[in-house]
Amino acid sequence: MAQAVELPRNEEGIATALGILKQRFGDRFHTGQAMRDQHAHTTTYIKPQAPDAVVFPTSTKEVSDIIKVCAIHHVPVIGYGTGTSLEGHVNAPAGGICVDLSTMDKILSVNADDLDCVVQPGVTREQLNTYLRDRGLFFPIDPGANASLGGMASTRASGTNAVRYGTMKDNVIALEAVMADGRVIRTAQRAKKTSAGYDLTRLLVGSEGTLGLITEVTLKLQGIPEAIRAARMSFPSIDAACQAVMTTIQYGIPVARIELMDELNVR
Template structure:
């Protein structure tokens, strides 16, 4: 595990808050070691820092009461959704109270005519889409994991559909939030646009719980497409695949998804899922629209791909065929773990302008080869975002040191290409040093906002900004 730094603990305040909250919440207040460890541990290589207790509120009013108790005694508050984040977002470096929002999981309203809905933060994306299916609607943001919508908003998640439907910041109309003093606010209404004051919705989306706890979200919805077409095409190199992606975007083809799998990932998927794909870089695409439209879009892509050496082009429209076509992407994580049995997969992401994607991926592959890592790469190529999954022996300090150095190098390279150190994972604890490199003096403005709203620093301390910045 990557070691983390503990922050100073307010022992007296924590002890007092534990007593008050235990009395208020009874069985919904837990201090068992296993529960605490679960809420400080995520799918990451960052060392677990467990909270002192976990509380399970059922209403916004209860969240407000929890925060008021913690504010009165200067005790940290750490929000928890499903624990699928990757950069230590739910760790408790100064101890404190974890607020598990999983019991706040109701779909409150669906306004089908306005294409929006209001949900509690514990609703997961799969739960919402199951609820919406009978109304011909869906929520398009798909980060891969069945994450909670509150957590997805807090980390400004995106995923495979972002190239057409945007990220969480584009799909949240308003939030209800409990602020660091326990006050409950709403950041907007259901109107699709507003010029009324500061954009507090965008401020809360991506704040990773450092400014307040999201307790309700109003989200944009989309109509389920009349038809969906999927396509795949193999390329002689990553550079050729990326050139094809640029051509697709510049042509204005309305692609919903366009995913890149490098040759190593394709080899792993072939072995894992008994497929026979050419073991060269692969693009997987999806088009949404009318029956005729999606067929035309797929054919246009096939023509464009051929100009860049694309081979083995295949397009399908039935659900069964599309599922088979996307099997490679769905199996990628589990398949690549088999490339080195017993190793842990360490995922990191960056995002660059699409014109620099080939350069960035190529340089990353060369660096990984130089360091001797088995590390397949997959990417949301349509918006320049890609992930490297380093397969690491967690008991080998030298490997851990090299992996940490690679992550730092990759972040620095992306920033040097006018990109970002994270396209969708968020900052958390793991990427704090690179935020300063990326945004410079702008982080001081962030720190000023944090200090104004949370002067005692109790909201998810140690995340996003370096303490004392």
């Protein structure tokens, strides 16, 4: 396991913030070792580094309140979704407060005619697709885990569907986020045609919580295909497999998902 980087801790500021947030959030604020360890554990090879506390907000205002307290007392903030990513960004090398957004799990609206929806960050990919199933729609990004959509936006998730539907950056229309000083911003509207101002949505997608915590996501939806066929093909080399994929795309064949399994993976 790789050695984790240790950073200086602001012990006085952390202690003050812990006291304020404990009073504010009560039983939704946890400092127990088991809970802290759980929120430092991911599948990354980096050694886990637990936060000093974990808090479970239920609204954008509560996220803003948490970040304002941490900003005043110079305490690190770590965003947390479902803990399925590989990047190690939930580690807390200088301690701090882990903001678990899993309790913000409401699907706020579905605009079937416009092929978009608005969700809170704790909604998972499978939860959304189950909700959409009766409408003939689905959200196509599949990173291989039942990740939260806020986390998928934060890490710019992709998956085997990317060959047809793109990655998370291509499917996020707008975001609501709480910035480092507690201010709440919206990066765009639902309008498809817009060229005004900075593309802040693309800046926040993939930022892994370093610019702000995402508290609402507007996503593109797709129609569920009427029929799906799957095929497995063998090739004499990886180059031959890549050439076949390129030829398929050049012919305009609507392939939704492609995955390469080399000899080592198969074995």
